[in-house]
Amino acid sequence: MDNTDILATEIDDIDTIKSEVLKKISELAFDNRLDEADTIAFELIPGVRPRFRCCVYREREIIRQRVRMAMGKLPTDSHYKDLDPSLMVHVISSACEGCPIARYTVTDNCQNCLTHKCIKVCPFGAISRTPRGSVIDKTLCRNCGKCAEACPYSAIVDIIRPCVKVCPVDAINMDKNDIAVIDKDKCINCGACVTGCPFGAISDVSMITNVINLLLDHTKKVYAVVAPSIQGQFGKDISLGMIKGAILNLGFDGIYEAAEGADSVAYMEAKELLEFKKEGKPLLSSCCPSFFTLVENYFPELKDNVSTLVPPMAASAIYIKNMDPDAEIVFIGPCISKKADVLSNYINIISAVLTFEELVAMLRAKRINIRNQADMSSDSSSYGKGFARSGGVAQAIRKVVSELEGDEASSSLEIQICDGSKECINALKLLKHNRLRVDFVEGMCCTGGCIAGPSVLQDASHTKKLFKPSDEDTSIESAVLKLRINELDIHRT
Amino acid sequence: MEIRVCIGSSCYLKGSREVINELNQLIKENSLNSMVSLKGSFCMGKCSVDGVTVSCDDKFYFVEPDDVDDFFEKVIVPSIPRAI
Ligand code: FES
Numbered sequence: 001m002d003n004t005d006i007l008a009t010e011i012d013d014i015d016t017i018k019s020e021v022l023k024k025i026s027e028l029a030f031d032n033r034l035d036e037a038d039t040i041a042f043e044l045i046p047g048v049r050p051r052f053r054c055c056v057y058r059e060r061e062i063i064r065q066r067v068r069m070a071m072g073k074l075p076t077d078s079h080y081k082d083l084d085p086s087l088m089v090h091v092i093s094s095a096c097e098g099c100p101i102a103r104y105t106v107t108d109n110c111q112n113c114l115t116h117k118c119i120k121v122c123p124f125g126a127i128s129r130t131p132r133g134s135v136i137d138k139t140l141c142r143n144c145g146k147c148a149e150a151c152p153y154s155a156i157v158d159i160i161r162p163c164v165k166v167c168p169v170d171a172i173n174m175d176k177n178d179i180a181v182i183d184k185d186k187c188i189n190c191g192a193c194v195t196g197c198p199f200g201a202i203s204d205v206s207m208i209t210n211v212i213n214l215l216l217d218h219t220k221k222v223y224a225v226v227a228p229s230i231q232g233q234f235g236k237d238i239s240l241g242m243i244k245g246a247i248l249n250l251g252f253d254g255i256y257e258a259a260e261g262a263d264s265v266a267y268m269e270a271k272e273l274l275e276f277k278k279e280g281k282p283l284l285s286s287c288c289p290s291f292f293t294l295v296e297n298y299f300p301e302l303k304d305n306v307s308t309l310v311p312p313m314a315a316s317a318i319y320i321k322n323m324d325p326d327a328e329i330v331f332i333g334p335c336i337s338k339k340a341d342v343l344s345n346y347i348n349i350i351s352a353v354l355t356f357e358e359l360v361a362m363l364r365a366k367r368i369n370i371r372n373q374a375d376m377s378s379d380s381s382s383y384g385k386g387f388a389r390s391g392g393v394a395q396a397i398r399k400v401v402s403e404l405e406g407d408e409a410s411s412s413l414e415i416q417i418c419d420g421s422k423e424c425i426n427a428l429k430l431l432k433h434n435r436l437r438v439d440f441v442e443g444m445c446c447t448g449g450c451i452a453g454p455s456v457l458q459d460a461s462h463t464k465k466l467f468k469p470s471d472e473d474t475s476i477e478s479a480v481l482k483l484r485i486n487e488l489d490i491h492r493t
Numbered sequence: 494m495e496i497r498v499c500i501g502s503s504c505y506l507k508g509s510r511e512v513i514n515e516l517n518q519l520i521k522e523n524s525l526n527s528m529v530s531l532k533g534s535f536c537m538g539k540c541s542v543d544g545v546t547v548s549c550d551d552k553f554y555f556v557e558p559d560d561v562d563d564f565f566e567k568v569i570v571p572s573i574p575r576a577i
Contacts, residue, residue, distance in 0.1 A: 034502065072501040073536035205535050209502045214510075328510070343533035347498070348517040351510060493526060 017052075018200060020044055021063060022208060022361030025070040029212035030365055040067050061094040070206045087184040088204050088340045089194055095201035098178030099161045103143045106134050109155035118147035118156060166196035168421030168445070169298070188297070190290040190421060190445045191336035191454030204336040204454075207352040208361065211330050214351060215251035220328050224252045225316045225350075227333035228259040228380070229388035229450040232463035233356055234370055245373030247332070250362055254320075258331070259380030261315030262287070262387040262396070263476050264485035269309050270400035273413075276305075277439050282431060284441045285393050286492070287311045288450075289341035291424055291443035299428045308491045310346075312387055313338065315490040317349045322488055332359050334453030337445070345492075355455035381479040382470045389460075389467045390419040390449035393442045396469075396476065403475050414438040420447030494529050494573060499546040501536030508558035509533075512545045515561040516569075528573055 024040045041060040045051075053059050065075040075092045106118075110133035118134050119127045126140035127147060133155075136147070148156040163180050164172050171186035172193060180202070182193070193202045214222045224247050231240045244255050265287065276283040286292055286307040295302050310318070313331045320327050328351045331338060339353040354362075363370065383399050386392030394415045402410035416438045418424040424443045430436035446452045451467065452460040480486050496516060500509045513531065520529050537553065539546045544555030547564070550572060556564045 071536075072505070074538070077538055207500065210500060210505045210509075213505060343500070343535075345532075347500075347513055347533040348531060352500075 017044070017063070018066060018203065019357060019361055019364075021066045022070055022206065022358055023364045025067065025206075026208060026212060026362045026365035029209045030216070032216070034071070034209060037067050037071065038064075058094060062092060065092045065094055066203065069203055071209055072205060072207060074205070075203075087182065087187055088189045088336050089182060089187065089191060089202055090205065091180045091182060092201050092203055093179050095199055096179045096197075097199050097201070098174070098180075100159060102136075102138050102141075103158050103160060104136055104141055104145065104148060104156055105159055106136060107155050107157055109153050110134055110151075111153055111155070113152070117150040117152065121146040121150040163193040163197050163202060166192040168192060168425065169294070186297075188290045188293040188421075188445065189337040189340045192421070194336065194454050204339065204355070206355075206358055207339070208354060208358045210352050211354055212362070214328050214330070221253045221324055221326065222251070222328045222330060222351075223254045223256060223320050223324075224248075225256050225258050225261075225313050225320070225329060225331045227313070227331070227335070227388065227450060228257065228262065228385040228467075229334050229453065229456065229463070230332065230356065231385065231388070232451075232466045233334075233457045235458070236462075238370055239375050240378055241375035242370060242373040244376040244378075246363060246368050246370045247359070248376075249368050249373070250366060252330070255376075256316050256320060257378060257380045257384075258312040258316050258333070259378075259384035259387065260479075260483055261317075261319065261485070261490075262312035262384035263381050263479045264483070264490060265309045265312050265315050266383060266387075266393070266396035267400050267476055267480045267486065268490060269307050270397045270404065272307055272309070273397060273440055274401065274405070277413075281305060282436070282438050282441060283307055285443055287387060287393060288444045288446075289335070289337040290421070290445035291418075292341075293337070294421070294424060294443070294445070295428065298425075299432055302428060302431060305431075310490050310492050311338075311341065312384070314346050314349065315485060315488075317346065318488050318490055319483065319485050321349055330354060332356070334450055334456045335446075336454050356457050357455045360457065379479070379483065381476050382468070383476050384479065386467050386469050388450045389464060390444050390447070391417050391442070392449065392467060392469075393444075394440065397440060397442075399469070400476050403477050413440060415440045415442065418443045419449070421445045494550060494569075495532060496529060496569065497532045497534040497548045499535070499537050499539075499548075500533045501540065501546075503536070503540035504545045507543075507545050509545050511558035512547065512556055512561055515558070516565065519561070519565045519569075523570075525573065529569065 028034050041063040044063055045056050045059045050056050069075055075090050112133040124140050124142055126137045127134050169186050171183045173181050175181050248255055273283045284306045286309055317329045330352050331350055332354045334356050342350045342353050383396040386395055394417050398410045416427055418427045448460040451463050498513050537546045542555045544557045547554045547556050
C-alpha cells in the first residue's frame with residue numbers, strides 16, 4: 001500500500017470496507033449523530049448491483065454487522081453466555097463463506113496412473129479409482145496425509161480453512177452450516193484469524209465511539225498512550241513526532257509513549273531477572289498479552305515464572321494517573337489482545353484501547369493532515385522503543401543488566417527469543433518439562449513482534465529497521481530516573 | 494468475585510466510565526482488591542433498559558451512575574463470600 005493513501009482510500013477490498021465503516025462511525029460520533037448509524041449500510045452499498053458478494057442484501061448485512069462491532073456490540077444479537085469480555089474477536093457470520101472443509105482433495109493433476117500408489121498407501125480404504133482418476137471418500141478419510149505424500153504427481157492437496165490454519169491454539173471450529181465459530185475458552189486474542197481470513201469475516205470489537213465521546217467531553221482530561229510500533233506506520237517521511245502531533249489534534253490533552261513505560265519495565269524486569277537467576281528459575285516476559293494468556297491457560301504450572309511487571313502501556317498509564325488522578329487514558333496500538341487485557345485487568349486505569357486502524361478512521365473523519373504536523377520530541381530510549389520488535393525486550397534487558405552489573409554479567413545471560421505463537425508454544429512445552437535451560441524467555445505471539453501486529457498499517461519489512469537500539473542513547477537507567485517512574489509501583493496486583 | 498461493567502456504546506453514554514471509576518474507588522476504600530475483580534465487557538444485549546448494565550456472578554443489574562454507592566452496599570458487599 002502506498003502510505004500517502006492511508007488517509008484517503010476508495011473501497012476496493014476487505015480492509016477498506018472495515019476502515020470505511022470505522023470512518024463513518026467516527027464521523028457520526030464526532031457529530032453526535034450515532035442514532036443514524038443504520039444508514040451506513042445504504043450509504044456504502046447503494047443501488048442493486050453487488051460488488052463483492054452474491055447480492056446487495058448480503059453486502060449490507062455484512063456492513064450492519066460491522067457497524068455493530070464498531071459500536072462495541074457483538075456482530076449479532078446473541079446471548080450473553082457467548083460473550084466474554086476476554087474474547088475480542090468474533091466471526092461476522094454473514095461474511096463467512098463456510099470454506100470447504102474437506103481436507104485432502106484430488107486435483108486435476110491426477111494422471112489416473114496405473115500403480116495408484118494413493119490407493120495402496122491409504123490405511124482407511126478411502127480412495128477408489130474411477131475413469132477420471134482417484135476419488136477420496138470423505139466419510140472414510142481421516143486426514144492422515146499418506147496419499148498426498150505418495151502421489152508422484154503431487155496431485156493430492158491438503159486444503160485447510162485459512163482461519164483454522166493460522167490459529168495457533170486450534171480455537172476455530174465449524175458449526176453445522178460450516179460457519180466458523182471461535183471457542184472462547186481456547187482463544188488467546190492474538191488476531192491471527194482476523195488477518196488470516198481472506199474474506200475479512202473475523203473482526204475485533206471496537207471502543208472507538210467511547211473514545212470520541214471522551215474527547216467531546218471537555219470536563220475530562222484525556223491522554224493518549226501510543227505503542228512504540230506506531231513509528232513508521234504512516235510512511236518513511238512521517239516522523240514519530242508528527243504522528244504524535246496529529247493524535248493531539250484529535251482533541252487529546254496530552255500524549256505519552258508506551259516506550260517510556262517500557263524503559264521502566266525493562267529496568268525493573270532486569271532486576272527481577274537477576275533475583276530469579278539466583279534461584280535458578282527462568283523468567284518469562286509479561287509484555288505480550290497473548291503470550292501471557294497462553295501461559296495462564298495452557299501452561300498454568302509456569303505462571304509463577306511470568307514477570308510481575310505490568311505491560312509498558314500500563315506503566316505509562318500509572319505514571320500519568322500519578323500526576324493526574326482523574327486522567328482518562330486511551331492506549332493506541334497495533335494489537336487486538338491489548339483490548340482484552342485492558343478490559344480484564346486495567347479497566348481501572350485505562351479507559352479504552354484503539355488500534356492503528358481505528359486511529360486512521362478518526363484522523364480521516366476529522367480530516368487531519370498528518371503532513372502538516374509539527375515534530376514533537378520523544379522522551380523514551382531506543383531500547384524502550386525496541387519493545388515493538390521481536391528480540392527488543394531481550395536487548396533492553398541485556399542493556400540494563402550491563403548497566404547494573406557490567407558487560408560480562410549481561411553477555412552471560414541465556415535468553416530464548418520466541419518469535420510468534422508457534423515458537424512461544426514450543427518453548428513453553430520444553431520449559432514445562434525442564435528441557436529448556438535459560439534465564440529469560442521473551443515471548444511475542446505475532447511473528448516479528450508488535451510491528452507485525454494484526455492492525456499495523458505497514459508491512460513489518462518496511463518498519464523493522466527503525467527499531468535498532470542506538471548507542472548514542474543515554475542509559476535506560478537515566479531515562480527511567482528522569483521520569484521517576486521507578487518511584488511508582490508498576491507491578492501487577 | 495467478578496464484576497463486569499458494560500462499555501458498549503449505549504451503556505457508555507449512560508455513564509459506564511463513572512460507574513467503573515466509582516466502583517474502583519469503593520473497592521479500594523474497602524480493601525476488597527483481592528476479593529473483587531473489576532472488568533469491562535462489550536454490549537451484553539440489554540441496551541434498552543435504563544442504567545448501565547453490570548453483571549455480577551452471572552446476574553444482571555442496571556446501575557445509574559448516581560446509584561453506585563447503593564448498588565455496592567446492597568449487591569456487591571452481601572455477595573462477597575465470607576471467610577468462615
Ligand atoms: S451497550 Fe451495554 S448492554 Fe448494550
